[in-house]
Amino acid sequence: MAQEAGKGAKISREEFNYLMQMYQNEYGLIERAIAETNEEIAGIMGALETVKHADIVSGKNSLQSIGADAFMESKVSNRIIIGVGAGYFVEMKKDAALEALNSKLSRQKQSLERLASGKKSIENELEHMEQRVYDNKGR
Secondary structure: OHHHHHOOOOOOHHHHHHHHHHHHHHHHHHHHHHHHHHHHHHHHHHHHHHHHOHHHHOOOEEEEEEEOOEEEEEEOOOOEEEEEEOOEEEEEOHHHHHHHHHHHHHHHHHHHHHHHHHHHHHHHHHHHHHHHHHHHHOO
8 A cells, every 4th residue: 555655545634644654653663763873783783893992901900880780890811702692602813703893783773774774765755645645735
């Protein structure tokens, strides 16, 4: 039905309102997914920087968050543990950890590109529908 509406088929006011609401809802979902993906990318980039400089801080004291704005002093080790999905974590050497994080970063960037493309498609469809309303008012 959405494809038909986008191709110039006659639709009722109710169908039009429904389609507009549907596209606006989908647009909002995509915007939230883009924000979440950007946060994930920022986290991965931070982890990459930390792993790159792991040798510098290894053996030094650090404050570790234990939740609820509470911290515990600990000694930094050179062990790097990376989440591999489904709640599983794997200890990796520095080079393997960098590779795993770069792979995660690449996947998130690809996801962001797909989301941006979807967002642009919806923007185009909304613009087209708004133009049809404007054109119909002029008749």
